[in-house]
Amino acid sequence: MNADSNQRWFPNSMPAPMVDHHTLPWWEACAQHKLTAQRCTNCNHTQLPGSPICSECRGTDFEMTELNGKGTLYTYTAVHQPLTYEEKLPFFIVVIELDVSGTPCKNPVRLMSNIVDAEEEEFEIGKPVEVVWETFSEFVSVPRFKFVK
Numbered sequence: 001m002n003a004d005s006n007q008r009w010f011p012n013s014m015p016a017p018m019v020d021h022h023t024l025p026w027w028e029a030c031a032q033h034k035l036t037a038q039r040c041t042n043c044n045h046t047q048l049p050g051s052p053i054c055s056e057c058r059g060t061d062f063e064m065t066e067l068n069g070k071g072t073l074y075t076y077t078a079v080h081q082p083l084t085y086e087e088k089l090p091f092f093i094v095v096i097e098l099d100v101s102g103t104p105c106k107n108p109v110r111l112m113s114n115i116v117d118a119e120e121e122e123f124e125i126g127k128p129v130e131v132v133w134e135t136f137s138e139f140v141s142v143p144r145f146k147f148v149k
């Protein structure tokens with residue numbers, strides 16, 4: 001757990017993440033503040049979210065590969081209408097292209113998330129980001145991202 005483990009950016013009224021059999025290993029790693037991606041052990045193709053079949057080779061054997069938590073802003077949108085009460089506006093829905101350097105992963109993967117602690121004028125496609133964790137309970141932590149200062 002890092003120093004940000006008690007930081008919160010979204011209210012408890014936000015719906016909890018949906019978890020299924022194929023995404024459970026990813027969420028379990030998140031609970032330990034480890035950002036991972038599903039990597040096919042046959043061809044090293046990497047995919048998020050987890051899937052029962054590799055989209056490259058149709059393989060069915062996977063490992064969860066831990067990533068370094070860095071990435072770049074791929075795209076974003078600013079939300080000015082609240083989804084739930086108590087929400088700070090605007091908030092930012094983003095797609096992050098995750099850095100897979102230093103891993104056997106064959107391709108970069110993208111993750112939909114949020115940028116936190118930023119103003120709208122700071123947003124720039126390609127800007128470097130790093131993961132921060134928002135802990136909702138012992139079992140649920142959600143990766144958000146901050147711009148690297």
Ligand SMILES: [Zn+2]
Nearest residue numbers: 040043054057
């Ligand atoms: Zn494969």
